[in-house]
Amino acid sequence: MSERSEAPRLSTRRRILTALAASVAVVASTLTAPLSASAATPPDGLTSQTAAASCWEIKQSTPSAPNGVYWLVTPALVAPQQFYCDQTTDGGGWVLIGRGREGWKPQYTGLRSAVTLRNVTEGTGAFATAQLPARTVDALLNNGRVDALAEGVRIRRATNTAGTAWQEVRFRYQSRDRWVWAFGAEHRVASYSFDGLNGSGGQTNSFGADNGLRRVDTNASSAQGYVGGLAYGANVAGSTSASSYLWSKTEGAGNARPFAQMFVRPRLTTPGVSYPTIADAGAPAIERSALPESDAIPTVWGVSGFGNGKSGELNTEVQAFAQIGDTVYVGGNFRYVQRSENATGADKIEQRFLAAFDVNTGQWKPGFRPVLNNQVKALTALPDGRLAVGGMFTTANGAAQVGMAVLDPTTGANSGWQLGLEHRLTGGVAAVRGFSVEGNWLYVSGAFTHFLRNGQAISSWNGGRINATTGVPDASWNPLLNGTSVGVEASKSGDRTYFSGYFRQTGEVFTPSGTAIQTVSGAPVVQPQWTPQFSKTNAETTGNIWQLGVAETNGRVWLGGSEHSLFAYDRGTFQRQAGYITKAGGDFQAVEATDKLVFAGCHCGDWVYSNAYNWDGIGTSWTQGDKMNLFGAWDAASGAYIPDFNPIVQARAGYGAWALFQDSTGALWAGGDFSRSVRAGEVNQWSGGFIRFRARDTSAPTTPSAPAIVKDGAGAVLTWNASSDDRGVTGYEVLRNDRVIGTTTARTFTVTEAIAADRFFVRAIDAGGNRSATTAKLALPAPQPEPDPDPVAEALIASGSAWQWRYDSAPLPADWTAPGFDASSWATGDAVLGFGSAAVATDISVGAPAPRPLSAQFRRTVEVSGAAQLSGATVTVRADDGVVVYVNGQEIGRRNLPAGTLTQNSYATAAPTYGAATAAPAVFEVPPGLLVDGQNVVAVSTHLNYRSSPSVSFDLALSAQRG
């Protein structure tokens, strides 16, 4: 890593010191005080240590800066990264955030790598679309609002197939706080321009002035194979040619996808941003929050086919998960377990409806071979370690088991107590739809009116609970739901259980599609009563109204279903606190919650709108429009959608996620009719019914140990011992004065220029973006202070110096002692001044008026530099007969004179002889601070004791100690 910029930094400092020393204006204490350790070199973006806050800052400090790759860093970006800056268009300062032809993706995580994006910006090699992660774009704005960008968003697009003509587009959002790539959503456009022609209105999915070149259409239409782009209008045709700058899926098709670049121009400057201060003890670790990775785990095994021969929405391959020990059970309507998409033979085994897989490896467990005759819709681990299975089946391992069975977790054989279901309503079809275990109760949702235990029917309408140890249904706890329940969630607090489904009432209480029931005997409804709300007005009792998923976490109850709604309610008041609507499709069908996350699945592939409550018109008061592809994640604490989790998946028929489950490792299992997924490196892979997503790394590496710093010429070398991390250390960040200046994979870092005031820290990083706690401060030893020089006596006014003087009986001039007084009319003569003595050099009596004046006045200006370094300044003056001395207008002392105001006719109070006055001069201390740099004035008035005094004399010396 280059340290080129360090040399001028220190050189500049030395020049400053030299200059200050020359003027004797730097006190010794300043020499040892901490200097400002910030780099003196303006951020030029040429090295990580001189990273700028924006391309714009570089352009301002270096107007000649060319287009190219520069280092940028902001507090939100944390560590310097390289980006491509357009420094020539419209004043320069643009940072490239995406480029490509067809295949722009709405995912928050961006596409391809930042290296690819910045290094290949033009030409056919740049056709494969690359987009920065949205969080990186936000970091380039230092998390500032996107709609606050002065120039909005800039698009540069090719307008012909040869790429020889280009168009400049600008658009600004109506309201956008953070960056999203979800242009296909209903983000409102405030204004736009095409090559300077202005317009307003529209949404990011389509805006512009015509249906030709002056339009941006970001819809991924079926006509274009659902391939996105920053397309022109329908009147602009594209080509299928690999080298064409205008692409269409079919030759000549409209809405051509042009090669395009996207820029923003945040006007950040280094002085304008602030980094968190790091204490000398170091900074704490920075760990990411829990969330699955968006890249799928490579497929090991999957499921396929249709166990009951049906392929509809309620017959998806996977519909339930559960874990016991190191085994994850997958239930649904599949027929086979298989290793790969086209597996045969031993790699494709018939195992209908229920199979077991290793939680860590994903390997199928062939020892678990239950035999069911229809699909599984619910699974859970019982407290005693057995597996409860629910669904549409009527036999389990050959035994009549309507809707429910309890199995051995290793073999899949029936194990222990068993019971079945009856649905005695006319045309009722008995099935279990969900399980939830709390304490020793197994709560059951589904379609039934009775549990059947050892031939005895126990009434329990569309829900109930069973003693998990004995298998005995609780006859005293009948929810009395008047329709099928689907979701069931027993609150971890043990006081209540939630059901969702098709029902309208809980007993006599109106609870449309969602209810909270106390766990006490009698199953009373929780008060205050929960009356779920719906996304369609007055839809509580009519239309396609049902709620399928329900979960509770962090004081909120989440309910999802039709129409396209996922709402969160306060647990205590049941006031609705948050709302999410998917659009264009579809209904939510699975909701699961952990302590930290909420997952929800739907048959939706487009957008999820936050703080939206109505469908299908979502209005304009929603706050976020993000991409959501069949399932998503929400933060359990805040209730906010987490756009960072944005896997790319495909479902066989678009039925989406019907089961979501986080295993003991934190990995997410998403089940439904999934057929494909994308794993790390944009690798498309087969997925059979379910997809696994590893929990992202949330553990920071250990802090580098034994850090050290040694001086190395003008710089320093930092060293440290290796850190460790559960998934591996990927590097170390070196910080200087609160800011990262470099990243290295080595355990040493050379700073070519360093001063003692610099505060260095080192921390380890991992691939997941976790940062260890930093080391404590590392710093070079402070330089040995220069020994204090011996104080030097400095004569500021020597004896015998020349003085301006007056000897007159006229009143004293106003302000005659002040520095600004004009004494140019006074006479000038060398000391000793006076008369009546042989020592007198200037006889002031010559020409004096008669009678003889009683006093004489003297002034001298003295130049002082480095006044702050002076101490012990004293005036030595003979008092013959009386004398008063002023420095810069302030009296510093008088002798042989009366107190009070003196006039030209004031008499001295004593009459010492010339000899006595010379032998015992008056010495007055000059108060500290009275002398200043520049001109200072000493003014003196001598007075006679009596008018006929035979002699008068005056001389004065001013001296001080320096150092």
Added chain:
Amino acid sequence: MLVVVSGGIGIALGTTPPPAAPAAAPTASPTPTESTAPSTPTPAPSDSELAPDEAAAAQEAEQSLVSLVQLGNEVGADPTASLDGIEELASGFVLGEIQALAAERAQLGYTQTGEAKVTSVTVDDVDLGGRPPSLTLDVCVDVSDIDVLDADGTSLSANMYLPDTPVHHRYGAQQLDGRWKLVSHDLPDAPGACS
């Protein structure tokens, strides 16, 4: 308790709960008709132990019940069938039952074949002085002709409760807005009343 059998449907009017076994079994099979509507029960006889106004109330409630069962047949056969008028027959729990059934069946694509038939009705607990007036109907429903098919036409009978004897339902009815409506529904654990 007085048991009246007429019109192919056994109608029992009484003021005490029915015994485990009915005092009298239906003496005739339900009248087959070309239409989907069941035959209308004959009004309660004049020699009922109920007062005339009680008998009239029982008659009206029973008619609501029969219409409701028929509506259930229609919704079962076609979940998109209109529910217009259901508010005239049912309220509260029972109204929601039909609405929930329609919504679920529409999503699942299930369809019912055959029809449920009311084989007997016993009226108990008539309280015309209550607010609102109320009574209880013990109903036997023959479901032997019913099947439910999934969206692919496969029978789901294995998951259904299809006993050899009619199924015992107990409905509560109330006179609301001048009409007798079914408002509550129970399925006694022991089906003996209809066996």
